[in-house]
Amino acid sequence: MKLRGIIRGVRRGVQGEMAQKPNPQGGSRGKIDEKKMEGMEAQSSSTFAYVLKPSQLFNEDILFCIDVDAESMVEMKVTGSKGRPITRMDSIKQAILLFVHAKLAINSDHRFAFASLGKTASWLQREFSSEVDSAIAALRGLSVDGSCGNADLTQLFRVAAHEAKKSRAQNRIFRVILIYCRSSAPPQHQWPANQKLFTLDVVYLHDKPGPENCPQKVYDALVDALEHVSEYEGYIHESGQGLTRVLFRYMCVLLSHPQQRCQQDDVAIPKPLTKKLPAADSTPAEESVPVSSK
Numbered sequence: 001m002k003l004r005g006i007i008r009g010v011r012r013g014v015q016g017e018m019a020q021k022p023n024p025q026g027g028s029r030g031k032i033d034e035k036k037m038e039g040m041e042a043q044s045s046s047t048f049a050y051v052l053k054p055s056q057l058f059n060e061d062i063l064f065c066i067d068v069d070a071e072s073m074v075e076m077k078v079t080g081s082k083g084r085p086i087t088r089m090d091s092i093k094q095a096i097l098l099f100v101h102a103k104l105a106i107n108s109d110h111r112f113a114f115a116s117l118g119k120t121a122s123w124l125q126r127e128f129s130s131e132v133d134s135a136i137a138a139l140r141g142l143s144v145d146g147s148c149g150n151a152d153l154t155q156l157f158r159v160a161a162h163e164a165k166k167s168r169a170q171n172r173i174f175r176v177i178l179i180y181c182r183s184s185a186p187p188q189h190q191w192p193a194n195q196k197l198f199t200l201d202v203v204y205l206h207d208k209p210g211p212e213n214c215p216q217k218v219y220d221a222l223v224d225a226l227e228h229v230s231e232y233e234g235y236i237h238e239s240g241q242g243l244t245r246v247l248f249r250y251m252c253v254l255l256s257h258p259q260q261r262c263q264q265d266d267v268a269i270p271k272p273l274t275k276k277l278p279a280a281d282s283t284p285a286e287e288s289v290p291v292s293s294k
Contacts, residue, residue: 070147
């Protein structure tokens, strides 16, 4: 899944060229303002302090859109109690509830609504709510429609744009979290490039590539949609491993507020344990104490 990295590389290349162009007001972009530096140094001769200007973080209205194609019923690699198989849909519902609980623990003023995606998007729960019970009720009403073929995201974007305008009027921001499960049906959309009223995040669960599957093509289409409509930095995560813990980890990353995000290429969560281990000391091997596995 390399397209997103390539897009970032091109964007950074353009930014690099811009940084080398002269500033119309003198100097060049990217250089430190020496006068400002002198003023700050005058405040303290021994320390240098960086002051981050305060900015307002708006409460979020978040619309979950869940794929209800037959592929959302594919079994995961883990099983539930008494060996009962767990499907993608089961894991998606659990992950969404994890997200809702955690997001409300961070800020109880965030609100959630729910939609499903068959051939197009349709409402499950139209009223945005901060109540966990409301989210549980909406997810209980989620059912699979069977094989839906290609999905058209245009209606989803129309709904999101309409709701985003209402959110802005209340000093809130709007986000769509799309959970997509089709391995051979790239989504389509028709949306003007100059309308970026909301942020789009995507979680893509898919099968391994094969004669009947083209997850790379689907992923590329999802990246295109995300880049096309997102107001702030949108994140996309994909997995063909069938592991519930991977889905949960992705949902935890999406807890990040769109106004506080770095570029996805710079996200390294969780940190690899190998980078956290201390450097090997010079203690002889025979003096080391073995760790019991019991």
